[in-house]
Amino acid sequence: NAGVTQTPKFQVLKTGQSMTLQCAQDMNHEYMSWYRQDPGMGLRLIHYSVGAGITDQGEVPNGYNVSRSTTEDFPLRLLSAAPSQTSVYFCASSYSVPGQGYEQYFGPGTRLTVT
Amino acid sequence: EDQVTQSPEALRLQEGESSSLNCSYTVSGLRGLFWYRQDPGKGPEFLFTLYSAGEEKEKERLKATLTKKESFLHITAPKPEDSATYLCAVQEKAGNMLTFGGGTRLMVKP
Numbered sequence: 557n558a559g560v561t562q563t564p565k566f567q568v569l570k571t572g573q574s575m576t577l578q579c580a581q582d583m584n585h586e587y588m589s590w591y592r593q594d595p596g597m598g599l600r601l602i603h604y605s606v607g608a609g610i611t612d613q614g615e616v617p618n619g620y621n622v623s624r625s626t627t628e629d630f631p632l633r634l635l636s637a638a639p640s641q642t643s644v645y646f647c648a649s650s651y652s653v654p655g656q657g658y659e660q661y662f663g664p665g666t667r668l669t670v671t
Numbered sequence: 672e673d674q675v676t677q678s679p680e681a682l683r684l685q686e687g688e689s690s691s692l693n694c695s696y697t698v699s700g701l702r703g704l705f706w707y708r709q710d711p712g713k714g715p716e717f718l719f720t721l722y723s724a725g726e727e728k729e730k731e732r733l734k735a736t737l738t739k740k741e742s743f744l745h746i747t748a749p750k751p752e753d754s755a756t757y758l759c760a761v762q763e764k765a766g767n768m769l770t771f772g773g774g775t776r777l778m779v780k781p
Contacts, residue, residue: 560714587767599715599758599771606767614768646714653720658762660705660769662714 558582560663562647568669569637577632577666579647587650587658588630589614590622592643593665599646605630637670644668673698675772677759683778684749692744692775694759704742705769706735707758715758749779 563578581588589604591614601614605624619641621633630649634641644667650660674697684690696704703722707715719728721737728735732753734745744757756776760769 589769596773598773599760601768604767612767648714658703659717659720661717662707664714665712 560647560649560661562645562663562666564666565664566667568671569634570671571637571639573637575634575637577634577645577647577668579630579632579663580628581630581647581649581661582628583649583651583661584627585649585651585661586627587652587660588624589648589650589660590620590630590632591646591648592616592641593646594643602632602645634668639670642668642670673761673763673770675759675761675770677757677772677775679775680773681776681778683780684746686750686779686781687748689745689747689749691746692757692777694742694744694772695740696742696759696761696772697740698761698763698770700764702762702764704737705760705762706733706742706744707760709756709758709774718757746777749777751779751781753777754779 560581590602591599600616603622605611646665647663648660650658652658676695678693703720706718709715719735724739732747736743756774758774760771
């Protein structure tokens with residue numbers, strides 16, 4: 557298993573450009589999430605999905621779109637990049653433990669700089 | 672609103688010097704508390720999930736415990752390779768989201 561993969565590893569955008577961060581998992585996990593990690597702010601949830609065709613907003617969704625057409629893929633789209641979106645982005649996938657919580661596995665991250 | 676506070680922010684230990692990291696949380700009904708290890712430039716690596724007060728889990732030199740208000744990550748006789756940032760997160764029963772703490776940066780010197 558490759559686990560959770562993310563592309564690209566690094567990206568530089570100019571303000572106003574759009575792009576898509578790719579995320580894929582090969583573990584057949586039902587849940588997938590996108591987080592951003594900023595110094596002093598910890599990991600914050602952007603969007604998540606509980607299955608193909610179902611997405612919901614997290615703590616910081618503004619400026620980002622997601623869709624989940626397959627179980628494996630969960631791309632994150634930046635519509636019009638802003639310097640405030642400079643961050644490290646992590647995708648995660650999870651499976652539920654019946655009656656309890658779930659176990660979550662993270663990808664290696666995408667480091668995005670918006671100038 | 673769920674809150675997670677980790678302390679200390681940074682911890683320096685000598686190799687072999689045991690210590691504990693703290694994760695205090697406020698949540699309206701805990702579904703699970705999660706511990707992760709994160710190395711520089713990498714994604715968080717899953718360590719443990721704890722579900723109820725009194726539960727303990729161990730992995731090599733790490734032992735996680737849970738009470739109704741906090742969790743501890745005990746590190747016994749740490750080695751330099753244990754140096755990393757340790758993250759704690761909670762999930763409430765009513766939702767699917769995880770709320771993360773700010774992390775504890777652990778440095779173990781030989």
